[in-house]
Structure formats: structure tokens, C-alpha cells
Amino acid sequence: MKHRHPLLDRYVELDISGKSLPIQGKLIDMGQDILVVHNGTQFLYIPLIHVQQLRLAKPDSQEFQVPDLPFEPQNDPISYRKVLMNAKGMFSEIYITGNQSIHGYLTSVMNDFFVFYSPVYHSVVVSLTHLKFLIPYNPNVTPYTLTPEQFPLKPSPITLARTFDQQLRKLIGEFVILDLGENPNKIGVLKSIDQNIIELSTAGGSSVYLHFDHVKTVHLP
Structure with a gap:
């Protein structure tokens, strides 16, 4: 039976590696290597390796309605790899460190990295150990409101390895x-x-x- 975290469905604050301000929101789900928080606007999928501290938010946190999860709920526990596989082809935002946030589409998931296609950087190879969080967007949202003609998904210019x-x-x-x-x-x-x-x-x-x-x-x- 899945262990239920005591802060599940409660409003929390998280300190994340590389991010100066804490993330606040409702703790929606937690697996062995990733958790999900809704901040009132978006779902944030955060690998646990970068969660330095998780605590109950202050009582004055605002109540808000949480929509359905962007990925189809499954009986199996949530996992980092499963989230990445489900996010393939979905317009998303990924945060790496500092002020580095990239918007685009996750195109491939390999052993310890994934490929993210961005209008700004094109095909970016991202180490799994350095992703701080992923935010999937609604299906009707596109990067910078670009049309598919303006921003066609292109295959990676490099041949992908396993690691x-x-x-x-x-x-x-x-x-x-x-x-x-x-x-x-x-x-x-x-x-x-x-x-x-x-x-x-x-x-x-x-x-x-x-x-x-x-x-x-x-x-x-």
C-alpha cells in the first residue's frame, strides 16, 4: 500500500536547489523520486533530489481550485521517468538553475538525459540530475503563441546516445x-x-x- 505523506493535499512551501525564493502551493502527489505541487496557476513536477526542505505553508495561504492533472492518473505510483514520458510532445516549461527557464517540447527520453526542443535554443540535451522542475501547459497553449508553421518540431541535429x-x-x-x-x-x-x-x-x-x-x-x- 502506498505510504501517504502527512502534507499531501495541504499547502506547503519548498526550498529548491538553485532557486532563491521558495515555491508555494498545494502538494498534490508524491512518489519515490518526484512530487507535484499546484501553485494556483500551474502544476510543478519537482524531482525530490532538489527539494532541500518541505514544510507546511503559513495559515494565510489562499485557497484555490485545483484542476485535473495534465497527465492521466494511473494506479501505479508517480515517478520521474513516467512524468517525462507522459510530457513528450506537450508544450512545457523546464527550469534548470538561476534564471534559466526554457519553453518548448520534450522530444526524447534516454537513460540519464532528455532532449528538449525550444524556439530559442533548438535541441537541448538536459541531464536528468539537473532538472529542477517541469511545468506542463494546457494543450491549447503554444510557445510564444507561435503557429505550427512558425515553430515546426524538427528532429535533433545530433544522433542520440544512451547516456x-x-x-x-x-x-x-x-x-x-x-x-x-x-x-x-x-x-x-x-x-x-x-x-x-x-x-x-x-x-x-x-x-x-x-x-x-x-x-x-x-x-x-
Whole structure:
């Protein structure tokens, strides 16, 4: 029998890794590796690995009506991978870190990463361990109100590997953008990967070395 969390169906606050302000809303569901909160407007699917603290919200939290879940409820417990599979092809927003929020469509789910297609960044490879939350939008909403003609779903320009490590290795020699280009030192030619250390040649031609575990996203310009 599924264990019922004591805060289920109550108004809560969550502190999330990389986000300065807490998230508030009604706790709708919780599985072994993900939970669902409705903030009065949207459903947020939050991997538990990034939940630093979960607590009851203050009594003055406003009551609001929670609509039906965007994914068909199933008898099996909710899981991170199942949420990603259900979100494929649905217009969504994903939050990685800082102010980095991407709007678009989840197109592929691999072993430890997924591919997200955005009008701004095109095909972005996202490590599963670095997604902070996913927000699915209503079926009648499109990114930036673009028509299908203006924003056609395109296949990924890169051949997909099974793991994030293998995917990065396939891009050795390519000009890549890591972590959405938040730092100019994360844009350049991927020179090598040796024992989890990535060598990137930046605009000035100098080498920068990054640890594989801290790479959140990669995409081609």
C-alpha cells in the first residue's frame, strides 16, 4: 500500500536547489523520486533530489481550485521517468538553475538525459540530475503563441546516445554551448573528455576545464 505523506493535499512551501525564493502551493502527489505541487496557476513536477526542505505553508495561504492533472492518473505510483514520458510532445516549461527557464517540447527520453526542443535554443540535451522542475501547459497553449508553421518540431541535429556521458563524447570536436551559455567560458569547441574532466576551447583559444557532473545542458548553436 502506498505510504501517504502527512502534507499531501495541504499547502506547503519548498526550498529548491538553485532557486532563491521558495515555491508555494498545494502538494498534490508524491512518489519515490518526484512530487507535484499546484501553485494556483500551474502544476510543478519537482524531482525530490532538489527539494532541500518541505514544510507546511503559513495559515494565510489562499485557497484555490485545483484542476485535473495534465497527465492521466494511473494506479501505479508517480515517478520521474513516467512524468517525462507522459510530457513528450506537450508544450512545457523546464527550469534548470538561476534564471534559466526554457519553453518548448520534450522530444526524447534516454537513460540519464532528455532532449528538449525550444524556439530559442533548438535541441537541448538536459541531464536528468539537473532538472529542477517541469511545468506542463494546457494543450491549447503554444510557445510564444507561435503557429505550427512558425515553430515546426524538427528532429535533433545530433544522433542520440544512451547516456549523457556518451552523448557528450559524440560531440568532441564540435562547437557547443554548455548550460545555455550562462557563462562565456562554457561556449566553445569540445576538445576532450578525460576521467570526467571536459576540456573546452573558448573564444580566445585558451582551454577551460570543467567537471562532467556540473554540466547541466548542452546544445549546438
